[in-house]
Amino acid sequence: MSPGSFAEYTVVPASIATPVPSATPEYLTLLVSGTTAYICLKELGGLKEGKKVLVTAAAGGTGQFAVQLAKKAGCHVIGTCSSDEKSAFLKSVGCDRPINYNTEHVGTVLKREYPGGVDVVYESVGGAMFDLAIDALATKGRLIVIGFISGYQTPTGLSPVNAGTLPAKLLRKSARIQGFFLNHYLSEYRASMDHLVKMCTSGDLVCQVDLGDLSTEGRFTGLESVFRAVDYMYMGKNTGKIVVELPHPVNSKL
Structure with a gap:
């Protein structure tokens, strides 16, 4: 929960990050x-x-x-x-x-x-x-x-x-x-997210993800597909939350 979108990487304070059991889009x-x-x-x-x-x-x-x-x-x-x-x-x-x-x-x-x-x-x-x-x-x-x-x-x-x-x-x-x-209820955010x-x-909550497999040009992969994902949403085609996959760089260094 920090400003910024449509980016491959972002930096946030650890205090506002939420740990999850696995890196899955759900x-x-x-x-x-x-x-x-x-x-x-x-x-x-x-x-x-x-x-x-x-x-x-x-x-x-x-x-x-x-x-x-x-x-x-x-x-x-x-x-x-x-x-x-x-x-x-x-x-x-x-x-x-x-x-x-x-x-x-x-x-x-x-x-x-x-x-x-x-x-x-x-x-x-x-x-x-x-x-x-x-x-x-x-x-x-x-x-x-x-x-x-x-x-x-x-x-x-x-x-x-x-x-x-x-x-x-x-x-x-x-x-x-x-x-x-x-944003007006952020005092409730941490407990709610946990x-x-x-x-x-x-498994008590279904978290449906739409990766764009059924869109005309296929799955949303890479930043260049973000515009397709947004159009897909405005056309009311998605079921669940739209997620754009970002390929992991082969030789990336931190």
């Missing part, structure tokens, strides 16, 4: 995505057995953890995704009701199957999905914003939200919206 999924889901739901989710939890982009890097952690808390979990393959993955990690938004309308499914609404939404898409999630909230429901990928490529970085009707919708349901940014590493090592 542990990379925990650094931001896993801890975001864990701390966010622990601190803000108010999860209890029987609660209904909606996770958007549920088969993505952080969504996969929100699904599993909510399920472990005894909740009924609904997850949105973009393909039948992702729906199958979500079922395999405990999602009770995957919704492939390319074959089913999310709003229609939520109204029909959850007429009383959902108690918690873990939202990372923004735009139209955000509006659907607001409409799906139950009385006293809460929506937690951890990102808005639909707006990351716009000039302002913001996606359209129907803010004009938002106050009335929240008032009618005594609902709430709250943002979550991991806990997640143990869960991953014991």
Whole structure:
């Protein structure tokens, strides 16, 4: 957890490094995505057995953890995704009701199957999905914003939200919206990371990695493939956390 990205090497103080049992890509999924889901739901989710939890982009890097952690808390979990393959993955990690938004309308499914609404939404898409999630909230429901990928490529970085009707919708349901940014919860980071590493090592947590094997040009290898990996993510192709492999230099010296 230090500034810098898309580099072969980085230097960090030992005090902020996390020891892992082995140098496998699964542990990379925990650094931001896993801890975001864990701390966010622990601190803000108010999860209890029987609660209904909606996770958007549920088969993505952080969504996969929100699904599993909510399920472990005894909740009924609904997850949105973009393909039948992702729906199958979500079922395999405990999602009770995957919704492939390319074959089913999310709003229609939520109204029909959850007429009383959902108690918690873990939202990372923004735009139209955000509006659907607001409409799906139950009385006293809460929506937690951890990102808005639909707006990351716009000039302002913001996606359209129907803010004009938002106050009335929240008032009618005594609902709430709250943002979550991991940097504001770093006091919880070390303990959370240690806990997640143990869960991953014991097999109690699936840490799905997408190395790009199914992308058009194959696996993401080397810094030159980073742009392909980013495009792959924006196209919604990934299942789990995207990882770019960096070949080990043959004659490198420290």
